[in-house]
Amino acid sequence: MLKRISVQQLRLGMYIEEFCGAWVEHPFWRSGFVLQKPQELDNILSTSVREVWIDVAKGVDVPAGTVSLSKAEVEEQVDSELGQLADLDQRRNEPVALAREIHKAAKICALSKKAVSSMFQEARMGRAIDTVGVKTLVAEISDSVTRNAAAMISLARLKTADDYTYMHSVAVCALMVVLARQLGLNNAEVHSAGVAGLLHDLGKVQMPMAVLNKPGKLTDAEYQTIQDHPLRGYEMLCNAPGVDPVALDVCLHHHEKVDGSGYPKGLRDQEISLYAKMGAVCDVYDAITSNRPYKAGWDPAESLRKMAEWAPGHFDQKVFHAFVKSVGIFPTGSLVRLASGLLAIVIEQSTKSLMTPRVRAFYSTVTENRIMPKLIDLSAPNCRDKIVRREDPAEWRFPDLNEMWMGSVFGNL
Structure with missing residues (x-):
């Protein structure tokens, strides 16, 4: 189980899954290790890193009764916050295709x-x-x-x-x-x-x-x-x-x-x-x-x-x-999962809502196979599909994600 804690709560033996901050903002380019040396802890405390994710299944847990947030709780909060930004009333220009x-x-x-x-x-x-x-x-x-x-x-x-x-x-x-x-x-x-x-x-x-x-x-x-x-x-x-x-x-x-x-x-x-x-x-x-x-x-x-x-x-x-x-909440080039079980790459933002971009579906998680790529306008009145979550490309290892969205637009699909 992942928990987000303050760096002040870190103790030797904890497994650091991820630092809460861009890797360009601190010297700890790697993550996924057990904190074993006092010097490593001192180095973390001396930087601008304020919070980390620890995996309590792989290392020491925080003391009982310590306030911490689980990954699911944080993601729910973040998704709720981003979802509230879906309205496009601040956009001033209708973009060209x-x-x-x-x-x-x-x-x-x-x-x-x-x-x-x-x-x-x-x-x-x-x-x-x-x-x-x-x-x-x-x-x-x-x-x-x-x-x-x-x-x-x-x-x-x-x-x-x-x-x-x-x-x-x-x-x-x-x-x-x-x-x-x-x-x-x-x-x-x-x-x-x-x-x-x-x-x-x-x-x-x-x-x-x-x-x-x-x-x-x-x-x-x-x-x-x-x-x-x-x-x-x-x-x-x-x-x-x-x-x-x-x-x-x-x-x-x-x-x-x-x-x-x-x-x-x-x-x-x-x-x-x-x-x-x-x-x-x-x-x-x-x-x-x-x-x-x-x-x-x-x-x-x-x-x-x-x-x-x-x-x-x-x-x-x-x-x-x-x-x-x-x-966009799902910027161009993002990998997403649809309610239908299809994986898709975001091709273009919608003029109606940040939650309903134009996507190119190319893989079925149901059959676990590639499908003939097809464009889906999630903002279309007759479209019943929707984005249910983001997907991590590193877990899927598709080698052609960038080529996929670029090929779509360069090919005028």
């Missing part, structure tokens, strides 16, 4: 990767950021997001280890734009949010590549080095002419958390700007849904569920809820 925008978005992604790579290389050599070029690039990304947010966001998520830093910047830019629009910011504010997203990780150019792409646990010194990147990026941007003040703010503070456990300043709630709170959500979402050398990315829908669990301490609730509305 994903199949129409995906080709344009793919071209913009390719050009953006080259542009950001070149910009970061220039910064690495000590040259000033091309602020004019940044604004132009953000405008291109923003236009695509306005037409259909899922196209750019989903494509930018499909990144390799070699281009992660660059495409992460593109993805966070796109996420910041769509989130800013959901929050009702004006055009100038939306553009500033996009610029901030594109430049938020500039400090990574001064990080050793061996540390950034290390396929194992970081040492304390390496983790401290990584934590220096917001300040490094801020200092670099301060030396560039005409940099948007919002970009400076987000670059320095996108790792702050509302409970004060973030870095570099340990700011709390009202001390953190709206833009930095937005940057925190967008940065974590793209990081945990992307494959890294040391960890496979989580499914988009599962990532949102986990973020909802962490939200009270990590993220501003209003900002996080707006983010869910902007990407």
Whole structure:
């Protein structure tokens, strides 16, 4: 049985199933181990990790009478919270069809990767950021997001280890734009949010590549080095002419958390700007849904569920809820189970409810076999099927999930 407990309740002999927080936010890249050494416990207590999941069937339990939450209880709370966000009345634009925008978005992604790579290389050599070029690039990304947010966001998520830093910047830019629009910011504010997203990780150019792409646990010194990147990026941007003040703010503070456990300043709630709170959500979402050398990315829908669990301490609730509305409770690319027993990949969001996206069913859990792929619009009046839960792709090991949704839209199905 899994229980969520405070790190202060940890004792040697407990089996840590999972840390409650993104792996990019702490040095413990692995989970699923028995806590055996006092030094391991001290290391956990010294980080921003506040809660963990323990498996009491594999290790020491909490003392009788200790308040803790089971996995089922937490998931029920989270699902209830996310379900309340299903209404789409805050959406301001009717998006163009994903199949129409995906080709344009793919071209913009390719050009953006080259542009950001070149910009970061220039910064690495000590040259000033091309602020004019940044604004132009953000405008291109923003236009695509306005037409259909899922196209750019989903494509930018499909990144390799070699281009992660660059495409992460593109993805966070796109996420910041769509989130800013959901929050009702004006055009100038939306553009500033996009610029901030594109430049938020500039400090990574001064990080050793061996540390950034290390396929194992970081040492304390390496983790401290990584934590220096917001300040490094801020200092670099301060030396560039005409940099948007919002970009400076987000670059320095996108790792702050509302409970004060973030870095570099340990700011709390009202001390953190709206833009930095937005940057925190967008940065974590793209990081945990992307494959890294040391960890496979989580499914988009599962990532949102986990973020909802962490939200009270990590993220501003209003900002996080707006983010869910902007990407969908079941974002494009999510693996879901339908009431009919079919497994499906989410293809496109509905204009009616976040609970009824357009999906592509491809597997029957009843017959335990693949079926001829078929598109199902869960929002259609005559559709009697519905999503009953998220599914973990790691448990099913389908090798072609990304190709499945991409093939659908590229093929104009």
